Amino acid sequence: MAGTKEIKRRIKSVKNTKKITKAMELVAASKMKRAVSATLASRLYAEYSWEILTSIAKNGDRIMHPLFSDREKEKMTNKTLLILITSNRGLCGAYNAQVIKKTLQLIKQENKNANVSIITVGKKGDVAMRRVGQNVVASFFELPNNLSIRDVTQISKLVINEYILENYDKVLIAYTDFISALTQTPNIKQVLPISKSELKNLVESLGEQKDQMVLQKDQKIDYLFEGNKNELIGSLAEKLTRMQIYQMLLESNASEQSSRMVAMKNASEASGEMIDDLTLVFNKARQANITREISEISAGMASVS
Amino acid sequence: MAKQLKLKIVTPERLVLEELVDQVSLPTTLGEITVLPEHIPLITGLSSGDIVALVHGDHVPMAVVGGFIEVKNNFEGMTEVAVMADFAEHVGELTEEKIEEAKTRAEEMRKKLENKEIVDFEHFEAELERSLTRVKIADKWRTKKYRK
Numbered sequence: 001m002a003g004t005k006e007i008k009r010r011i012k013s014v015k016n017t018k019k020i021t022k023a024m025e026l027v028a029a030s031k032m033k034r035a036v037s038a039t040l041a042s043r044l045y046a047e048y049s050w051e052i053l054t055s056i057a058k059n060g061d062r063i064m065h066p067l068f069s070d071r072e073k074e075k076m077t078n079k080t081l082l083i084l085i086t087s088n089r090g091l092c093g094a095y096n097a098q099v100i101k102k103t104l105q106l107i108k109q110e111n112k113n114a115n116v117s118i119i120t121v122g123k124k125g126d127v128a129m130r131r132v133g134q135n136v137v138a139s140f141f142e143l144p145n146n147l148s149i150r151d152v153t154q155i156s157k158l159v160i161n162e163y164i165l166e167n168y169d170k171v172l173i174a175y176t177d178f179i180s181a182l183t184q185t186p187n188i189k190q191v192l193p194i195s196k197s198e199l200k201n202l203v204e205s206l207g208e209q210k211d212q213m214v215l216q217k218d219q220k221i222d223y224l225f226e227g228n229k230n231e232l233i234g235s236l237a238e239k240l241t242r243m244q245i246y247q248m249l250l251e252s253n254a255s256e257q258s259s260r261m262v263a264m265k266n267a268s269e270a271s272g273e274m275i276d277d278l279t280l281v282f283n284k285a286r287q288a289n290i291t292r293e294i295s296e297i298s299a300g301m302a303s304v305s
Numbered sequence: 306m307a308k309q310l311k312l313k314i315v316t317p318e319r320l321v322l323e324e325l326v327d328q329v330s331l332p333t334t335l336g337e338i339t340v341l342p343e344h345i346p347l348i349t350g351l352s353s354g355d356i357v358a359l360v361h362g363d364h365v366p367m368a369v370v371g372g373f374i375e376v377k378n379n380f381e382g383m384t385e386v387a388v389m390a391d392f393a394e395h396v397g398e399l400t401e402e403k404i405e406e407a408k409t410r411a412e413e414m415r416k417k418l419e420n421k422e423i424v425d426f427e428h429f430e431a432e433l434e435r436s437l438t439r440v441k442i443a444d445k446w447r448t449k450k451y452r453k
């Protein structure tokens with residue numbers, strides 16, 4: 001009987017694990033829904049910011065602001081700042097591994113001609129970067145699950161300050177693009193200096209139906225500007241940067257939850273199969289026991305009679 | 306029917322309000338302005354305070370903090386006012402509890418401010434302004450009538 005008892009214990013423990021993975025799957029699914037809807041909600045803001053930017057640009061003046069223009073040659077520092085967005089917790093499939101791998105590739109490429117410093121968001125990325133001995137200048141771990149723009153302010157302020165102080169030539173961000181619940185791809189984008197084409201891509205990728213409207217609108221409107229135009233552009237630039245980082249964080253969050261959901265779904269399925277296998281083994285062992293007992297009894301009977 | 310204008314208030318988190326209104330008063334960086342239908346296109350900064358829209362004689366107040374205002378004529382020739390705020394909330398949503406919370410938070414932050422370094426300062430400053438604006442606007446509208 002020793003065998004059956006152990007098998008029973010194993011079945012029980014696998015069942016418990018399955019309950020946990022199932023629960024995690026459901027939690028991740030609902031979190032993912034929230035993250036996706038947050039991503040869509042920020043779309044409108046992005047569109048309007050873009051519109052204002054283009055109207056300012058159309059009004060003749062070139063936009064002159066440090067956040068918009070490339071670093072001049074003589075001021076080049078050959079240093080790059082990279083924001084790496086990962087999760088705080090594991091158990092989410094290849095989510096973290098993918099984006100970290102992409103980052104390391106980039107660092108290898110850049111390393112020939114530039115120094116890369118890193119800001120990490122999320123513990124997993126932080127641990128990975130410190131392990132390979134990268135220069136981590138700041139780490140953010142305590143971002144809440146339902147992210148609001150004010151949580152991003154601290155990151156964007158830091159980034160903008162560093163950029164304006166001319167410590168870095170450009171600021172990149174490594175995040176995971178949420179394509180669908182099943183596909184997420186790690187991606188690296190430039191945040192600063194704000195490149196107009198990238199921004200346009202961002203807005204386009206966000207709004208499928210509306211973007212055409214925005215783009216077709218080529219008629220010039222003579223805007224009246226109240227207040228200092230440069231200040232306006234400056235604060236617009238800051239807000240755009242912040243919004244971009246916010247957007248990337250939301251994308252990454254949605255990706256994290258969906259890849260966790262898929263991982264947990266697989267785990268639940270695997271544990272179901274395991275339970276089936278173990279039950280079969282258990283039944284076989286029980287049957288073997290019964291057969292043995294019967295044969296022992298009948299052998300005893302035969303010897304008595 | 307008298308001409309109306311379209312008011313849209315968006316924050317990075319959500320679309321707070323989209324409505325046809327008769328007129329709207331907004332706090333800009335240079336002082337308060339009121340936009341009526343057929344206003345000329347305008348781009349300006351938004352400071353913190355309250356946006357008050359007038360709909361059929363009812364006031365619709367919103368507490369806002371920082372951002373931009375864009376006034377333009379859209380395709381149908383309707384005046385459209387787009388407000389991009391960092392934060393916006395209908396005054397009706399500012400319940401007593403929330404105000405108390407905001408007040409205590411503002412106080413806490415003020416204390417924290419004293420022993421924080423410069424890096425955190427701006428973050429706290431923004432938070433403080435948000436909390437204070439909420440308190441101020443809620444106090445202002447407490448006794449007045451407005452549409453929920």
